[in-house]
Amino acid sequence: MSFTERAADYTGKAGSWGNSNFTVYTTEAARMASAAARMMMAFNDGMRTLERVRNGGKQTVVVQRIEVKDNAQAVVAGSVVRKGRKGGGDGRL
Numbered sequence: 001m002s003f004t005e006r007a008a009d010y011t012g013k014a015g016s017w018g019n020s021n022f023t024v025y026t027t028e029a030a031r032m033a034s035a036a037a038r039m040m041m042a043f044n045d046g047m048r049t050l051e052r053v054r055n056g057g058k059q060t061v062v063v064q065r066i067e068v069k070d071n072a073q074a075v076v077a078g079s080v081v082r083k084g085r086k087g088g089g090d091g092r093l
Contacts, residue, residue, distance in 0.1 A: 003036035 001009070007029045014025035068074040 003032045003039065007032035007036065 010025045010029035010032060014022050014029065016022070019025070062078070064076075066074065066076055
């Protein structure tokens with residue numbers, strides 16, 4: 001049984017305020033829900049780490065200074081290449 005299933009089970013057992021074990025069941029439900037959330041965060045962290053390992057985890061930032069005179073217009077553009085994208089196209093934006 002998973003943590004989320006246990007949390008739902010305890011919530012169902014809690015019933016209403018009149019139940020003598022209401023506090024016990026709701027506390028256990030909260031503990032199970034918290035454990036499930038921690039497990040999901042750990043899984044997501046692992047997946048992000050694996051993605052960084054597979055893709056190299058490299059980022060490049062280019063800073064350029066561009067001056068535009070008064071009443072002038074400027075267009076600044078560069079090329080961006082996507083790596084590892086599946087599908088058609090040449091990978092350029």
